[in-house]
Amino acid sequence: MARSDGxxxxxxxEDIVGEDSHAHAATARPGRQGSLDRKNxxxxxxxxxxxxxxxPGRFSTMNMLPGPAQAAAIGLSLAFPLLLLLYARIAAxxxxxxxxxxxxxxxxxxxxxxxxxxxxxxxxxxxxxGLFLLGTAMxxxxxxxxxxxxxxxxxxxxxxxxxxxPLTLEQWARAYMQGGDLGTFTHNRLKLLIGAGMVITxxxxxxPTSKGVAxxxxxxxxxxxxxxx
Amino acid sequence: xxxxxxxxxxxxxxxxxxxLQFMARARAWPLxxxxxxxxxxxxxxxxxxxxxxxxxPQLQYWDAASIFGFCVMAYVFAFGAVYKSVSLGILLSLVxxxxxxxxxxxxxxxxxxxxxxxxxxxxxxxxxxxxxDSHFTATAAGRNMAGHVGRLRRxxxxxxxxxxxxxx
Numbered sequence: 001m002a003r004s005d006g007x008x009x010x011x012x013x014e015d016i017v018g019e020d021s022h023a024h025a026a027t028a029r030p031g032r033q034g035s036l037d038r039k040n041x042x043x044x045x046x047x048x049x050x051x052x053x054x055x056p057g058r059f060s061t062m063n064m065l066p067g068p069a070q071a072a073a074i075g076l077s078l079a080f081p082l083l084l085l086l087y088a089r090i091a092a093x094x095x096x097x098x099x100x101x102x103x104x105x106x107x108x109x110x111x112x113x114x115x116x117x118x119x120x121x122x123x124x125x126x127x128x129x130g131l132f133l134l135g136t137a138m139x140x141x142x143x144x145x146x147x148x149x150x151x152x153x154x155x156x157x158x159x160x161x162x163x164x165x166p167l168t169l170e171q172w173a174r175a176y177m178q179g180g181d182l183g184t185f186t187h188n189r190l191k192l193l194i195g196a197g198m199v200i201t202x203x204x205x206x207x208p209t210s211k212g213v214a215x216x217x218x219x220x221x222x223x224x225x226x227x228x229x
Numbered sequence: 230x231x232x233x234x235x236x237x238x239x240x241x242x243x244x245x246x247x248x249l250q251f252m253a254r255a256r257a258w259p260l261x262x263x264x265x266x267x268x269x270x271x272x273x274x275x276x277x278x279x280x281x282x283x284x285x286p287q288l289q290y291w292d293a294a295s296i297f298g299f300c301v302m303a304y305v306f307a308f309g310a311v312y313k314s315v316s317l318g319i320l321l322s323l324v325x326x327x328x329x330x331x332x333x334x335x336x337x338x339x340x341x342x343x344x345x346x347x348x349x350x351x352x353x354x355x356x357x358x359x360x361x362d363s364h365f366t367a368t369a370a371g372r373n374m375a376g377h378v379g380r381l382r383r384x385x386x387x388x389x390x391x392x393x394x395x396x397x
Binding site: 061062063064065066067070084085087088089096099125128129130132133135136139140142143145148149152153154156157158160161162165166167168169172173176182183185186187189190192193198199201204205206207208212213215216217219220222223225226227228229 | 231232246247248249250251254262278281282287288289290291292294295296298299302303304305306307308309310311312313315316317319320321323324329330331332333334336337341342344345346348349351352357358361363364365366367371372374375376378379381382384385386387388
């Protein structure tokens, strides 16, 4: 509702653009406040091109305020790591991967509840934007969470520090695998490929499946298009 | 229209990010891939906002930022997945062989130890680990980082093996 009100008032704001351009120029002077649309106290107009007289109609204004659903998504995005911290205190939530999935499902459900419970009519762009924001936060958290949980290089470092004394390459490998060897690590990573149906083993030899070949081609394409070569 | 502005910024990012990676490699810039991604994000987002201010009558910043953030994060996600993944490294090495087959022992005894040495090289180059003769020791920066990682892992209830837990 607030968003559609804002849209309606947007027309009114355009009508006073000439008046506002003076306000924009005024913001460059010390001691003057930023321009605030007097007809809509919730709409902050970013003072652009400070110090320049704006030609009416040349530059538009920018609404920096999120819609209600987007505000809910931003709040839930900030709460997401806190929710993961909370779930870490509950043993029944399982391992790191399951806990992350549980946290993701929880914030999506909370977002749906917020979209229903927030007063006023929902704006499609607002809800869609909120979903994008929530998706962004979840992907960012997953990248950081997976680095902590499954990061090879980081775990190598923590293993060396935990050992408390200098290690040779072989000792470091054993410390990294907490007494095991790199074969255990290899089997763990291969289990992922085999479980995903990308690799099969036969007579002690590994071979990619057609799915594995397709994924490998996709990986090469992504590497090429992201500049990794 | 604000979403379209966000998408235009994504297009700029999708061109700028790989271009920066190529240029950094070609000219040996002392900037890491993640730093280059951050530069591409800031520049393309700034350009997108400028474009919106110039051409959209009433730019809704969060509409544009939401789709931009989502697409850029998806790009970073894909980038991170293919950048240094051990599993995908094994898969690629299998596919690249002429007969697309390899003995398990060759992967376990050859490729994985090579990956291990490569990552240790990254830690040494990054100033987190130092080598003296045949021994490796964490530097002060390395111990500091390991301390932060350990605290975060404990807070989030994450183990310190980096192995996938298939019971999940």
